[in-house]
Structure formats: C-alpha cells, structure tokens
Amino acid sequence: MAPGGHGAATPLFLFPEGASMITLPSGMHISAPLTPQQQEILTPEALAFVAELHRRFEPRRRELMAARGARQARLDAGELPDFLPQTREIREGDWRIAPLPQDLQDRRVEITGPVDRKMIINALNSGARVFMADFEDASSPTWENMVDGQINLRDAVRREITLDTGAKSYRLNDQTAVLVVRPRGWHLPEKHVMVDGETLYGAFFDFGLYFFHNAAELLARGSGPYFYLPKMESHLEARLWNDVFNHAEQTLGIQHGSVKGTVLIETILAAFEMDEILYELREHSAGLNCGRWDYIFSYIKKFRQRGDRVLPDRAKVSMAVPMMSNYSKLAIQTCHKRGAPAIGGMSAFIPVKNDEAANERAFAQVRADKEREATNGHDGTWVAHPGMVALATEVFDRLMPTPNQIDSGKQMDLHITAADLLTPPEGTVTEEGVRTNINVGIQYLAAWLRGSGAVPIHNLMEDAATAEISRAQLWQWREQGVTLEDGRTLTPELFDELYADETQKLGGDFAAAATLFRDVATRSPLADFLTLPGYEQLA
Numbered sequence: 080m081a082p083g084g085h086g087a088a089t090p091l092f093l094f095p096e097g098a099s100m101i102t103l104p105s106g107m108h109i110s111a112p113l114t115p116q117q118q119e120i121l122t123p124e125a126l127a128f129v130a131e132l133h134r135r136f137e138p139r140r141r142e143l144m145a146a147r148g149a150r151q152a153r154l155d156a157g158e159l160p161d162f163l164p165q166t167r168e169i170r171e172g173d174w175r176i177a178p179l180p181q182d183l184q185d186r187r188v189e190i191t192g193p194v195d196r197k198m199i200i201n202a203l204n205s206g207a208r209v210f211m212a213d214f215e216d217a218s219s220p221t222w223e224n225m226v227d228g229q230i231n232l233r234d235a236v237r238r239e240i241t242l243d244t245g246a247k248s249y250r251l252n253d254q255t256a257v258l259v260v261r262p263r264g265w266h267l268p269e270k271h272v273m274v275d276g277e278t279l280y281g282a283f284f285d286f287g288l289y290f291f292h293n294a295a296e297l298l299a300r301g302s303g304p305y306f307y308l309p310k311m312e313s314h315l316e317a318r319l320w321n322d323v324f325n326h327a328e329q330t331l332g333i334q335h336g337s338v339k340g341t342v343l344i345e346t347i348l349a350a351f352e353m354d355e356i357l358y359e360l361r362e363h364s365a366g367l368n369c370g371r372w373d374y375i376f377s378y379i380k381k382f383r384q385r386g387d388r389v390l391p392d393r394a395k396v397s398m399a400v401p402m403m404s405n406y407s408k409l410a411i412q413t414c415h416k417r418g419a420p421a422i423g424g425m426s427a428f429i430p431v432k433n434d435e436a437a438n439e440r441a442f443a444q445v446r447a448d449k450e451r452e453a454t455n456g457h458d459g460t461w462v463a464h465p466g467m468v469a470l471a472t473e474v475f476d477r478l479m480p481t482p483n484q485i486d487s488g489k490q491m492d493l494h495i496t497a498a499d500l501l502t503p504p505e506g507t508v509t510e511e512g513v514r515t516n517i518n519v520g521i522q523y524l525a526a527w528l529r530g531s532g533a534v535p536i537h538n539l540m541e542d543a544a545t546a547e548i549s550r551a552q553l554w555q556w557r558e559q560g561v562t563l564e565d566g567r568t569l570t571p572e573l574f575d576e577l578y579a580d581e582t583q584k585l586g587g588d589f590a591a592a593a594t595l596f597r598d599v600a601t602r603s604p605l606a607d608f609l610t611l612p613g614y615e616q617l618a
C-alpha cells in the first residue's frame with residue numbers, strides 16, 4: 080500500500096508553473112504534471128471513482144490476463160480452439176439482448192478516429208451516424224493524449240468543443256454523430272497512475288473518467304454512455320466489463336442498463352464465444368463488430384508456433400478469403416439471432432491526394448468492401464476518413480433500406496464449423512511482403528513513439544492493429560523459416576539482410592523505432608502486444 084494508506088488523503092505537488100496542489104484520493108499517486116485543464120478532469124471525486132474500479136476489479140483483470148497466458152501455452156502445445164462444451168445451453172438457448180436505445184438503431188456508417196480535438200469535431204460533423212472516439216488502436220497512449228482526450232470528449236458531450244487553429248475555425252454542426260468511446264483493452268497499463276502501490280490499468284482509467292464525467296449528461300441529452308470494447312479473448316472478459324458497468328451505474332445512480340457496449344470480435348478465440356459474449360452483456364449490449372485487423376493479428380499470434388497456420392502476405396488476407404468471410408457471417412448470424420447489430424469493419428483505404436487514379440482505386444476498394452458487408456447482412460460499417468462517409472452511406476442506403484438488418488433473416492441457415500474459422504487462406508509469402516511489413520511497421524512505430532496512433536503510410540490507414548500484423552507475421556515467418564514465393568527460405572540471415580536494406584532506405588530518423596520494431600518482430604517469446612514494450616519507451 081502507498082504511504083498514507085486508505086485513511087489519509089495524499090497530497091500531490093504539481094508542475095509546471097502555474098499548477099497548484101491537488102488532493103488525490105488516499106493510496107493514489109500520479110507521476111505526471113497536470114495542467115489546470117487536466118485538473119478539471121482528474122478531480123478528487125473522479126479519481127476516487129477510478130481508484131474504486133481498480134480496487135474492486137483489478138484482481139479479476141489480472142486473473143483473466145493469466146488465463147490468456149495459460150491458454151496460449153495450450154495452443155502452443157497443439158490445442159485448437161473450438162466452441163465451448165460448457166456453454167452449449169447459452170448457444171442453443173432462446174434469449175435476446177435488451178432493446179437498443181433509439182440512437183443506436185441505425186448505425187449504417189461509423190467513423191473512427193483518435194481523441195484529438197480537431198478530429199473529434201471533424202468526425203462528429205462528418206455525416207456518419209456514429210463516431211467511435213478511440214483511446215485504443217488509433218491513439219498512442221501518451222499521458223497528454225489520454226487526459227486531453229477526456230477533456231475533448233467532455234466538451235464534445237456538452238457541445239462546447241471548439242478549436243481555432245488560426246488557419247481554420249472548428250465548431251459542431253447542428254446535427255452530429257452519436258458518440259461511442261473505445262477505452263484501452265484489458266492488457267494496457269496507465270503507468271502514470273498508481274493505486275495502493277499497483278499500476279492502474281488503462282481500461283479503468285479511460286472508462287472510469289469518461290463515465291464519471293459524462294454518463295448523466297449524455298442521458299440528459301437523450302443519448303447514453305456508449306462504449307466499444309476491444310481485444311477480448313473470452314466471455315469471462317466480457318463478464319468483467321458487465322460487472323464494471325453494473326458497479327458504475329449503481330455508484331453514480333445511473334439507471335441500470337444505460338451503458339451500452341459493442342464488443343469487437345477481433346480475436347480468433349472470441350470468434351468461438353460470440354453468443355456467450357452477447358449473453359454476458361445482454362443488459363448492456365449494443366452488439367458486435369468485426370475488428371478485422373486485430374483478428375488477423377490474433378490468428379497469427381495464437382498460432383505462432385504452427386507451421387500449418389501461416390498466413391500469406393498481409394495484403395492477401397482480405398475479407399473475401401474464406402476464413403475472414405466465415406467469421407463475419409458468423410458474427411451476423413449470432414447477432415441477429417439475439418436482436419443485436421453486427422457492425423462491419425475497417426477498410427484501410429483512405430483518399431489519396433494528388434493521384435486521381437490511385438484515389439479512384441481506393442474508393443473502388445472501399446465501395447466493394449462495403450457492398451460485401453451490406454449484402455452479407457452487416458447493420459453498419461466503419462470508415463477511417465470523412466472522405467469515405469458519403470460513399471459508405473450510399474452503399475448502405477442502397478443495400479439496406481431499413482435502419483438495420485437484424486430481422487432480415489440473412490445468414491440464418493449458415494452452419495459455420497471450427498475448421499471454417501481456422502483454415503488459413505491459400506497464398507504465398509513474398510520478399511515484397513516481408514519488406515513491406517518491415518517498412519510499414521517501422522514507420523508506424525516511429526509515428527506512435529511521437530504520439531500519433533493512426534497515420535497514412537503508402538496511402539493506407541495504419542494503426543496499432545495493422546502494425547501488429549506486420550510484426551507478428553515477420554516473427555512467425557522467420558521463426559517457421561517460411562518458404563518465399565521465389566523458393567528461398569526466410570532464414571534469420573535473409574531476414575537480417577532485408578531488414579538492413581529497409582532500415583537503410585528509411586534513414587537515421589527511424590533508428591529508435593527500427594530497434595524497437597526489430598525487437599518485437601524477432602525476440603522470443605513473441606511479445607503479446609507491441610504497445611507493451613513500446614509503452615515503456617513512450618514519453
């Protein structure tokens with residue numbers, strides 16, 4: 080326990096200049112400077128709420144992370160995932176999630192983006208039905224990004240968010256997107272905050288602060304505290320979120336069931352527990368989403384030791400390959416059986432400046448992706464850029480004339496087996512694929528270390544999930560000594576040669592990122608997330 084114990088309040092001296100002394104809840108320490116604006120978010124009451132989340136739920140979070148490790152050991156030993164025998168009754172039972180609130184009935188286009196002030200305003204004004212404000216894949220978790228993101232969201236909820244850059248002035252339109260917030264996943268610490276001598280985890284920090292400051296206000300404005308829940312690997316992890324929601328509602332006197340969570344099915348293990356995840360959250364559920372990029376990453380990570388589960392070049396693992404299409408159709412079927420929306424995923428194509436032909440190709444790729452999703456039965460989709468909102472809206476308006484397709488009957492006759500989810504697609508690994516992963520991974524990490532969590536690289540949106548694919552593929556290909564399309568084996572020596580060539584092309588500015596990237600792409604055992612060693616280096 081930290082000095083002061085539970086009984087006494089802990090004083091904190093703040094810096095830089097102009098900062099005052101605030102009182103922290105007993106047992107809490109913050110090792111970061113706070114601006115006066117940040118103190119409006121990190122109030123003693125809000126921090127006490129967050130500390131209580133830690134005290135109640137941290138032991139279970141830790142157990143669940145240990146369970147992930149134990150499961151990985153079984154997968155490394157050759158076990159394959161399957162639907163759980165012990166939850167058969169839930170899968171076969173006749174139940175539905177609680178009715179959706181009015182403003183989550185029609186989610187045909189959702190824009191995502193970091194919690195940056197300008198981008199929040201642009202996203203809310205973009206014409207999308209929903210904006211997912213992201214503390215996760217799209218954000219580098221610097222202290223400033225995380226705390227200033229809370230300031231920005233508080234102002235957005237109250238429609239007081241503005242920005243004047245000198246060049247341009249930003250204000251909210253009369254009609255704006257519904258706000259949904261994605262807190263960090265269960266695995267990511269918030270190293271600047273300690274409670275009773277233990278590190279606080281990002282999920283408690285992000286959820287707790289947003290809920291504390293905004294839940295009542297959102298409800299008073301006819302919306303609610305809505306969340307996207309990332310990177311879960313089991314229904315027990317969903318149960319923990321549900322218990323956090325119950326506790327948060329009770330503590331602040333918010334009506335039970337007001338919180339709505341949309342779970343990203345973005346791990347191969349969660350794909351086997353979609354019914355169970357919806358069931359755990361049934362009073363707080365707003366459906367599922369196909370987080371395709373982390374899903375691919377998870378497949379590689381979970382089967383890292385298996386030569387029979389090696390994926391081809393990243394660019395060849397599209398949503399059209401059977402394993403990905405089966406996963407998305409199973410999500411649609413599972414959700415619709417339970418009265419829940421099944422939201423599609425993110426095409427990485429973004430508008431291309433100064434190259435009309437490439438721009439047209441990007442739009443054609445996004446159109447094809449959204450048409451596939453709408454035709455299959457998804458109830459909405461994600462776009463990465465305001466320039467793609469109109470296109471995705473046109474596709475869903477054309478192919479989904481109703482607010483959602485929950486009662487469409489699409490995919491209801493489908494029978495997806497474990498093999499349908501697990502069989503890797505055909506395709507080769509090429510030298511170009513190896514080089515691209517090295518190049519993009521290093522460029523992304525360099526941006527991330529500078530505080531940008533989503534960046535355009537080679538005309539594609541790159542974020543933490545896509546970077547994870549790059550480095551996990553390299554790790555597995557090198558570890559397995561994969562045979563390249565040209566017949567060569569990817570030995571450590573060949574990897575070193577290609578790596579040296581790519582880093583030399585990038586130049587010295589990328590040295591720190593290159594060193595970190597090499598570490599997470601080659602060191603054994605494979606790091607669970609590149610953001611964990613990365614976070615140690617983040618200012």
Ligand SMILES: CC(=O)SCCNC(=O)CCNC(=O)[C@H](O)C(C)(C)COP(=O)(O)OP(=O)(O)OC[C@H]1O[C@@H](n2cnc3c(N)ncnc32)[C@H](O)[C@@H]1OP(=O)(O)O
Pocket residue numbers: 190191192193197198199201202213216217247372373425429430462463464465533534535539540541542544545
């Ligand atoms: C795997 C997953 O988890 S997907 C979800 C997580 N990933 C994301 O959310 C990525 C979101 N997208 C982005 O961050 C950005 O679109 C990027 C980084 C890919 C490209 O950004 P930029 O290079 O700045 O794009 P560009 O220069 O074309 O932007 C034009 C305008 O649109 C704005 N814009 C671009 N993307 C977004 C967005 N997602 N939300 C809000 N505004 C946006 C820019 O801020 C800029 O505004 P301005 O004209 O007022 O200055």
Ligand SMILES: O=CC(=O)O
Pocket residue numbers: 216343345369370371372373374424425544
């Ligand atoms: O979070 C989304 C993903 O694709 O990963």
Ligand SMILES: [Mg+2]
Pocket residue numbers: 216309343345370372373544
């Ligand atoms: Mg993701």
